[in-house]
Amino acid sequence: MNLVLLEPADFLNGDHVRLHGRRARHVKEIHRATIGRELRVGVINGKIGFGRVLQIDENALELTVRLQSDPLPPLPLHLILALPRPKVLNRTIAAAVSMGIKQIDLINAWRVEKAYWGSPRLSQENLRLQSILGLEQAGDTTLPIIRLHKLFGRFVRKESLELAGKLAVLAHPGTEATAPSSVTKPVVLAIGPEGGFIDREVNTFRDIGFTEVNLGPRILRVETALAFLVGRLSDRFQRPEDSIRS
Amino acid sequence: MNLVLLEPADFLNGDHVRLHGRRARHVKEIHRATIGRELRVGVINGKIGFGRVLQIDENALELTVRLQSDPLPPLPLHLILALPRPKVLNRTIAAAVSMGIKQIDLINAWRVEKAYWGSPRLSQENLRLQSILGLEQAGDTTLPIIRLHKLFGRFVRKESLELAGKLAVLAHPGTEATAPSSVTKPVVLAIGPEGGFIDREVNTFRDIGFTEVNLGPRILRVETALAFLVGRLSDRFQRPEDSIRS
Numbered sequence: 001m002n003l004v005l006l007e008p009a010d011f012l013n014g015d016h017v018r019l020h021g022r023r024a025r026h027v028k029e030i031h032r033a034t035i036g037r038e039l040r041v042g043v044i045n046g047k048i049g050f051g052r053v054l055q056i057d058e059n060a061l062e063l064t065v066r067l068q069s070d071p072l073p074p075l076p077l078h079l080i081l082a083l084p085r086p087k088v089l090n091r092t093i094a095a096a097v098s099m100g101i102k103q104i105d106l107i108n109a110w111r112v113e114k115a116y117w118g119s120p121r122l123s124q125e126n127l128r129l130q131s132i133l134g135l136e137q138a139g140d141t142t143l144p145i146i147r148l149h150k151l152f153g154r155f156v157r158k159e160s161l162e163l164a165g166k167l168a169v170l171a172h173p174g175t176e177a178t179a180p181s182s183v184t185k186p187v188v189l190a191i192g193p194e195g196g197f198i199d200r201e202v203n204t205f206r207d208i209g210f211t212e213v214n215l216g217p218r219i220l221r222v223e224t225a226l227a228f229l230v231g232r233l234s235d236r237f238q239r240p241e242d243s244i245r246s
Numbered sequence: 247m248n249l250v251l252l253e254p255a256d257f258l259n260g261d262h263v264r265l266h267g268r269r270a271r272h273v274k275e276i277h278r279a280t281i282g283r284e285l286r287v288g289v290i291n292g293k294i295g296f297g298r299v300l301q302i303d304e305n306a307l308e309l310t311v312r313l314q315s316d317p318l319p320p321l322p323l324h325l326i327l328a329l330p331r332p333k334v335l336n337r338t339i340a341a342a343v344s345m346g347i348k349q350i351d352l353i354n355a356w357r358v359e360k361a362y363w364g365s366p367r368l369s370q371e372n373l374r375l376q377s378i379l380g381l382e383q384a385g386d387t388t389l390p391i392i393r394l395h396k397l398f399g400r401f402v403r404k405e406s407l408e409l410a411g412k413l414a415v416l417a418h419p420g421t422e423a424t425a426p427s428s429v430t431k432p433v434v435l436a437i438g439p440e441g442g443f444i445d446r447e448v449n450t451f452r453d454i455g456f457t458e459v460n461l462g463p464r465i466l467r468v469e470t471a472l473a474f475l476v477g478r479l480s481d482r483f484q485r486p487e488d489s490i491r492s
Binding site for chain 2: 098219
């Protein structure tokens with residue numbers, strides 16, 4: 001936890017916050033915070049700053065906060081992800097959010113097992129918790145929008161994906177082209193299920209303007225593939241003038 | 247498991263293999279293999295091909311194998327990693343190996359907790375198992391060389407790191423420069439512990455020719471940072487002529 005994320009309901013008044021539960025435990029047990037200690041804090045969908053520990057009791061922790069920085073800029077990358085198996089969903093969402101992704105569409109595909117759609121991990125409550133864990137890791141505050149689409153065709157054809165002015169890439173094993181690097185326009189990135197999208201699905205993506213790219217000769221786990229592609233595709237981050245080239 | 251990795255001891259004779267334990271269970275329970283089914287196989291540090299299931303019994307599985315392809319080319323990236331906490335070590339090693347990294351040095355640093363060096367996960371047996379899991383995921387066969395260095399200074403100063411003709415980059419939060427993309431020469435990549443290398447350690451890396459780069463404004467988990475940087479730094483993979491540029 002590189003930032004303690006505050007909810008509006010945590011505020012007792014203007015700059016005075018009381019934390020319970022998971023966050024209070026984490027600050028006490030992992031950060032081993034003592035009274036007077038300063039912690040990095042941020043308000044959900046809001047500013048970032050510091051909180052000074054005022055009081056620690058058995059179940060809660062009180063802080064006085066100063067919020068001076070704007071939220072981090074979002075990564076201009078929209079992720080379309082075939083629903084991964086529940087076991088890897090949590091860490092994939094948290095990893096995506098930790099990299100600054102703010103728009104995630106979880107979609108069905110031929111090789112997505114039907115049972116995955118029944119997982120309790122798809123609850124809005126769990127998706128929000130995983131997003132918060134990703135933000136706390138990254139030091140970010142802006143929650144992503146995560147949507148579920150049980151109908152592949154309806155999503156790809158009818159949800160009028162906004163592709164104008166963007167680079168739309170589909171990670172697809174066996175494709176000849178490698179993923180481009182340091183793309184300067186917004187990216188829409190689609191990643192298939194284990195075993196990949198089937199030909200019909202690939203054709204549908206191609207029809208609406210996606211380019212297939214590979215990730216090299218190796219087959220990567222979804223969370224590895226995601227970070228690999230985000231690192232490759234994303235251009236500079238905050239300061240375009242500082243980029244170095246080899 | 248996208249490839250069943252075979253040990254020399256698995257061979258009953260020239261092309262006849264008998265598997266026990268974890269691999270036999272995986273092929274039976276996850277692949278639900280039946281007699282006659284073909285599976286992708288490879289020999290440790292050797293060739294890749296197919297195995298046809300000959301016989302399945304309670305504890306074992308027999309295959310006849312044809313090995314026709316050479317091993318995948320290694321990724322020309324040498325990873326130097328401050329020893330991560332045991333909880334994340336396994337998946338970080340497996341992820342590194344799945345991306346084709348063949349040289350991994352796990353090193354000490356000021357912010358590596360001493361207790362991590364006592365973890366049973368650092369046994370050669372466990373590091374080999376995690377490497378095998380990474381190879382089986384990737385469809386690769388060549389084991390990495392993983393070395394442990396409990397003395398930071400000795401490793402960085404005296405192990406005569408081979409940096410000639412290579413790009414040596416140190417992932418360091420707060421640095422101005424972003425990581426370069428699509429580097430065409432071999433890379434030596436150093437990643438610090440949670441909280442980063444301390445100034446003295448950064449200076450030591452700088453003295454021997456490393457350049458510090460950031461990963462953007464967010465703090466990533468080590469396994470996310472690793473895949474992000476490998477995706478960013480690595481140039482083309484197998485077929486230089488097929489790379490596309492945006």
